[in-house]
Amino acid sequence: xxxxxxxxxxxxxxxxxxxxxxxxxxxxxxxxxxxxxxxxxxxxxxxxxxxxxxxxxxxxxxxxxxxxxxxxxxxxxxxxxxxxxxxxxxxxxxxxxxxxxxxxxxxxxxxxxxxxxxxxxxxxxxxxxxxxxxxxxxxxxxxxxxxxxxxxxxxxxxxxxxxxxxxxxxxxxxxxxxxxxxxxxxxxxxxxxxxxxxxxxxxxxxxxxxxxxxxxxxxxxxxxxxxxxxxxxxxxxxxxxxxxxxxxxxxxxxxxxxxxxxxxxxxxxxxxxxxxxxxxxxxxxxxxxxxxxxxxxxxxxxxxxxxxxxxxxxxxxxxxxxxxxxxxxxxxxxxx
Amino acid sequence: xxxxxxxxxxxxxxxxxxxxxxxxxxxxxxxxxxxxxxxxxxxxxxxxxxxxxxxxxxxxxxxxxxxxxxxxxxxxxxxxxxxxxxxxxxxxxxxxxxxxxxxxxxxxxxxxxxxxxxxxxxxxxxxxxxxxxxxxxxxxxxxxxxxxxxxxxxxxxxxxxxxxxxxxxxxxxxxxxxxxxxxxxxxxxxxxxxxxxxxxxxxxxxxxxxxxxxxxxxxxxxxxxxxxxxxxxxxxxxxxxxxxxxxxxxxxxxxxxxxxxxxxxxxxxxxxxxxxxx
Numbered sequence: 001x002x003x004x005x006x007x008x009x010x011x012x013x014x015x016x017x018x019x020x021x022x023x024x025x026x027x028x029x030x031x032x033x034x035x036x037x038x039x040x041x042x043x044x045x046x047x048x049x050x051x052x053x054x055x056x057x058x059x060x061x062x063x064x065x066x067x068x069x070x071x072x073x074x075x076x077x078x079x080x081x082x083x084x085x086x087x088x089x090x091x092x093x094x095x096x097x098x099x100x101x102x103x104x105x106x107x108x109x110x111x112x113x114x115x116x117x118x119x120x121x122x123x124x125x126x127x128x129x130x131x132x133x134x135x136x137x138x139x140x141x142x143x144x145x146x147x148x149x150x151x152x153x154x155x156x157x158x159x160x161x162x163x164x165x166x167x168x169x170x171x172x173x174x175x176x177x178x179x180x181x182x183x184x185x186x187x188x189x190x191x192x193x194x195x196x197x198x199x200x201x202x203x204x205x206x207x208x209x210x211x212x213x214x215x216x217x218x219x220x221x222x223x224x225x226x227x228x229x230x231x232x233x234x235x236x237x238x239x240x241x242x243x244x245x246x247x248x249x250x251x252x253x254x255x256x257x258x259x260x261x262x263x264x265x266x267x268x269x270x271x272x273x274x275x276x277x278x279x280x281x282x283x284x285x286x287x288x289x290x291x292x293x294x295x296x297x298x299x300x301x302x303x304x305x306x307x308x309x310x311x312x313x314x315x316x317x318x319x320x321x322x323x324x325x326x327x328x329x330x331x332x333x334x335x336x
Numbered sequence: 337x338x339x340x341x342x343x344x345x346x347x348x349x350x351x352x353x354x355x356x357x358x359x360x361x362x363x364x365x366x367x368x369x370x371x372x373x374x375x376x377x378x379x380x381x382x383x384x385x386x387x388x389x390x391x392x393x394x395x396x397x398x399x400x401x402x403x404x405x406x407x408x409x410x411x412x413x414x415x416x417x418x419x420x421x422x423x424x425x426x427x428x429x430x431x432x433x434x435x436x437x438x439x440x441x442x443x444x445x446x447x448x449x450x451x452x453x454x455x456x457x458x459x460x461x462x463x464x465x466x467x468x469x470x471x472x473x474x475x476x477x478x479x480x481x482x483x484x485x486x487x488x489x490x491x492x493x494x495x496x497x498x499x500x501x502x503x504x505x506x507x508x509x510x511x512x513x514x515x516x517x518x519x520x521x522x523x524x525x526x527x528x529x530x531x532x533x534x535x536x537x538x539x540x541x542x543x544x545x546x547x548x549x550x551x552x553x554x555x556x557x558x559x560x561x562x563x564x565x566x567x568x569x570x571x572x573x574x575x576x577x578x579x580x581x582x583x584x585x586x587x588x589x590x591x592x593x594x595x596x597x598x599x600x601x602x603x604x605x606x607x608x609x610x611x612x613x614x
Contacts, residue, residue: 085440109364
């Protein structure tokens with residue numbers, strides 16, 4: 001398959017067999033269903049969805065760690081199921097919260113070790129390690145034992161591990177998971193620069209942080225319950241909601257049933273709720289401005305007092321709500 | 337920022353992987369001084385216990401030497417079980433296993449690197465046990481052939497770590513159960529391989545069955561070659577034991593390679609390679 005695709009999936013599916021411990025019988029759970037994606041070489045592509053949506057399953061298939069149960073997947077032009085040995089030298093992966101490597105080795109030693117598994121000579125490996133450690137601000141920790149690193153610094157080391165092999169296609173699975181704001185920003189800046197340096201480099205990022213995807217990706221696919229619901233550039237996805245009116249409200253805690261009442265009002269397209277620090281955060285997608293009055297009236301009737309009200313531009317989170325019918329947090333709760 | 341580099345493939349990649357995977361064991365483990373102490377001290381304590389039992393029984397003095405050799409070899413068996421067989425469980429837990437498999441290196445090279453690294457680190461501990469035990473209990477060695485002794489040791493290690501590689505590949509399928517299986521094997525192997533007594537005491541049939549463990553043949557041959565009364569207490573001749581060890585080495589390494597391929601494929605199909613719940 002010689003074309004301009006870095007990643008291509010055709011009707012890709014994956015079903016897990018899970019044994020029910022109580023009934024001692026096998027059950028099936030569909031993790032991916034009929035996924036068709038095409039990612040061009042040089043593209044920074046985002047896969048957005050809540051936990052359990054199928055993002056990691058898709059990545060595992062693409063990096064040859066998991067076999068699909070139906071369909072085909074191609075990476076760098078090769079079938080991942082039939083030619084994994086050809087695909088592997090061309091790819092790498094970084095996962096959020098991973099604790100790979102050995103705690104007794106230093107940062108430099110761990111990175112050298114992983115470089116060797118890709119056949120890099122020592123001179124090239126150490127040169128790349130030094131360069132990349134400097135870029136992510138970890139150079140002064142090069143000789144620190146990995147077990148002595150904080151979570152954020154360890155994740156920066158993992159990011160470097162993924163990039164020292166200079167892969168054609170890199171998979172980042174929630175790379176900023178659990179990182180503080182500063183470390184997350186450093187990682188985001190690094191990956192953005194890395195892709196922009198060489199036109200052949202392709203990156204697939206999975207995240208459930210919508211802002212991260214919006215900021216970094218050329219295109220994103222929104223995935224939920226194993227299905228791709230939409231795939232376009234962040235700007236085009238948000239254009240879908242441009243005729244809608246979106247309000248963000250902070251209120252006193254909502255009573256049970258209040259949100260359902262608001263959702264059922266004429267002109268209210270979506271309403272989501274998130275309880276934060278003793279208050280309720282509500283996002284409303286409305287057909288027009290004048291629907292707001294009835295929504296506020298309903299909330300007030302149910303004892304919620306508005307603390308803050310803000311009209312805002314659509315975000316990818318709103319696109320997700322529009323497509324799935326609930327916020328990403330609610331979707332995660334729903335899937336358990 | 338990054339320059340395009342040529343990467344090794346084939347046997348060069350295989351060798352690089354062995355060296356890289358052996359490195360954490362050869363260099364890294366030496367940084368944890370408490371491990372060195374416990375991995376040397378604990379087997380030595382058990383060895384001392386048997387020495388005192390034999391002394392109390394007025395057993396032939398060469399038995400003390402047998403026990404010291406057994407004590408040193410215990411370190412290798414513990415290394416094979418805990419740092420080879422059960423290692424895959426840890427590699428899976430900390431995410432290394434997924435990285436090993438998705439890298440272009442052959443998994444056999446990873447296992448070989450683990451084996452060579454473990455062998456090197458454990459040899460240092462075994463030497464300490466031998467030297468300390470010999471000095472403390474005045475053991476008299478009567479080496480019949482240094483060449484044969486070296487050959488037996490190398491073959492025993494090859495077969496033993498081949499068995500470890502076989503277990504490691506089989507344990508890819510196990511989750512936490514790997515721990516129970518390792519525990520299950522530990523004491524019966526101490527007993528059957530004759531760590532602290534000549535395996536000839538079992539009688540021919542049982543000793544022959546126990547010879548499926550490389551340590552049984554290896555220790556018996558080493559004792560025959562190292563002590564004056566060794567040949568009279570030996571199970572079968574050293575030459576036959578050498579041939580037996582060669583056969584075991586080939587079988588275990590070939591089986592390890594075969595099972596590694598089969599189990600890796602099965603694990604990729606079932607999704608058990610990276611799922612920590614399974």
